Amino acid sequence: MTLKAYLNDILEAVVTTAKGMRITARYGVDPKEEVTLQYPEERWEMPERFRGFLFNDIKTCTSCTMCVKACPVDCISLESVRGADKKMVLCSYDINIARCMYCGLCVEVCPPKSLKHTGGYEMASLTRGELVLHFVKEDAAEIKARVARQVAEAAAKAAEAAKAAEAAKPAEPAKPAEPNPAPEKKE
Amino acid sequence: MEALALSLVKSFPALAAAPLWAVSLALMVAAGAVVLVFALTFEGVGSLVLRKVAGDIQARIGPNRVGPNGILQFLADGVKLVLKEDIIPAKADRFLFKIAPYFVFVGSFAAFVVVPFGVGLSPADLNIGIYYVMAVTSLVVIGVMLAGWASNNKWALLGGMRAAAQIVSYEIPVGMALIPAVLIAGSLSLQDIVRSQGGLLGIFGWNLFHNPFTFFSFFLYFTAAQAETNQTPFDLPEAESELVSGYNVEYSGIRFGLFFLAEFGDMFIVAALATACFLGGWQVPFFNAAALPPLWGNLLSLGVFLAKAFLMVLVMMWVRWTLPRLRVDQLMRMSWKYLVPLTFVNLLGVSLWLLVFRGKGIPQMIASIFG
Numbered sequence: 001m002t003l004k005a006y007l008n009d010i011l012e013a014v015v016t017t018a019k020g021m022r023i024t025a026r027y028g029v030d031p032k033e034e035v036t037l038q039y040p041e042e043r044w045e046m047p048e049r050f051r052g053f054l055f056n057d058i059k060t061c062t063s064c065t066m067c068v069k070a071c072p073v074d075c076i077s078l079e080s081v082r083g084a085d086k087k088m089v090l091c092s093y094d095i096n097i098a099r100c101m102y103c104g105l106c107v108e109v110c111p112p113k114s115l116k117h118t119g120g121y122e123m124a125s126l127t128r129g130e131l132v133l134h135f136v137k138e139d140a141a142e143i144k145a146r147v148a149r150q151v152a153e154a155a156a157k158a159a160e161a162a163k164a165a166e167a168a169k170p171a172e173p174a175k176p177a178e179p180n181p182a183p184e185k186k187e
Numbered sequence: 188m189e190a191l192a193l194s195l196v197k198s199f200p201a202l203a204a205a206p207l208w209a210v211s212l213a214l215m216v217a218a219g220a221v222v223l224v225f226a227l228t229f230e231g232v233g234s235l236v237l238r239k240v241a242g243d244i245q246a247r248i249g250p251n252r253v254g255p256n257g258i259l260q261f262l263a264d265g266v267k268l269v270l271k272e273d274i275i276p277a278k279a280d281r282f283l284f285k286i287a288p289y290f291v292f293v294g295s296f297a298a299f300v301v302v303p304f305g306v307g308l309s310p311a312d313l314n315i316g317i318y319y320v321m322a323v324t325s326l327v328v329i330g331v332m333l334a335g336w337a338s339n340n341k342w343a344l345l346g347g348m349r350a351a352a353q354i355v356s357y358e359i360p361v362g363m364a365l366i367p368a369v370l371i372a373g374s375l376s377l378q379d380i381v382r383s384q385g386g387l388l389g390i391f392g393w394n395l396f397h398n399p400f401t402f403f404s405f406f407l408y409f410t411a412a413q414a415e416t417n418q419t420p421f422d423l424p425e426a427e428s429e430l431v432s433g434y435n436v437e438y439s440g441i442r443f444g445l446f447f448l449a450e451f452g453d454m455f456i457v458a459a460l461a462t463a464c465f466l467g468g469w470q471v472p473f474f475n476a477a478a479l480p481p482l483w484g485n486l487l488s489l490g491v492f493l494a495k496a497f498l499m500v501l502v503m504m505w506v507r508w509t510l511p512r513l514r515v516d517q518l519m520r521m522s523w524k525y526l527v528p529l530t531f532v533n534l535l536g537v538s539l540w541l542l543v544f545r546g547k548g549i550p551q552m553i554a555s556i557f558g
Contacts, residue, residue, distance in 0.1 A: 009525070010525060010529075013525075017509075017510065020509045020510060021505060021506070021509050023509075024244045024505060024508060024509040025505065027243065027244050027245070027246055028240065028243040028244040028505070029243075035246050035247075036246075036247050036248045038248070
């Protein structure tokens, strides 16, 4: 090693150290450089199209099962029966949020746009069962029983109406059975 | 301490009934307690400041949960360290494992004894001050090596071996870099060295400005001392990324706490020595503290000394969060190929300067030109 290279080494060490110290000093003095977010108290504002937990508005859901078919990981399960008015009645709508990969395909295909991503991203639970979101609060069996009852009532009424129409045949042609939007009883 | 005891007996005649040795012993214990409390407080607050500085430099916030703005964090850390279980590995050499932290802590704390905190304020003004510091801080090597060996852990052993190699290598440049101050003062006592830097507005009497060689000597000392106390650019013995935590990897609870305290104690000792030997120690700028009435002079000089020393500690933290760790071979090369020759050249330069200019520094010459 020549003397020149030796002295150059020393010079380089001094210069590079000073350079580094200047940079850290700038960061140390400037309070604006802090990027830490105090999480539980402060939060990032979520982007508009953030894909958080799924939420299904069961009032507008038509039980079309498009979401179930679209889901690549089969995390959505849906049960429905045909109601007295020929419309599908949702018995249960569960999303296993632990399995969901937030691809958004279900939201894309949803015809009534009832399934949406929310901004939620915080969920911790002690058991895996708690990670299944139930959107229909009522018990599926009860809904099925109620719907079956309604269907039977509607059928009986239709039969009666048909009989009455038969009796009053000369007067008028038979009217189709009136849809029966009986208010749902809450147990 | 005996002189202080004598003056105390003179001012309080009631103490004359007690034998002089008892009074000086009580004074010694009191001084030791005061210095211990100071050292522990410094180590606690130092750890908090270290983390805050790290936060600032790394664009983070740092501890801010315990107490207002996190200022009680060090108490929480201390309580945690004291309460944690003191685990001794099954295969460890129990006796050595237990005593190793005490060596490290004593080696670091004993050096506080000669620190010149102010005019007449040093627990013991030994006439071999610097030599004593160099000798007693070498105890740390023994402790670190014992800890590394007794842990029966390959990382701890590697850390201990590295520490031994590093501390032994860097003792030489540290000593050589301090000798210019000794030469100028003509004494090894730290109080004498500080006293020799008085006059000339209290700033230009500093050894730092005495001549170009002492100026470089300060930086050489600072660099070498950082390496000797295993501060971060040279923290190979406890390199987290390679040795997990080095020699103290198996320690927990209060024994780990002692290593931790010793690290901060070393930090203060380095800063205090740099201050005392090159930055004028307790010499107050634009002021002659020694000429003030006793109590005020003592307190003012104490404040100035601590301000300078803490500033040096802050610089050490700044360095610590700036520079990446050296490799082992780079570390050794830096000591033997760069620092040792440079400090020798410096020593030679200072000696020649003192010989040629009859002990006068540049500021003194300038002052004598202007009368």
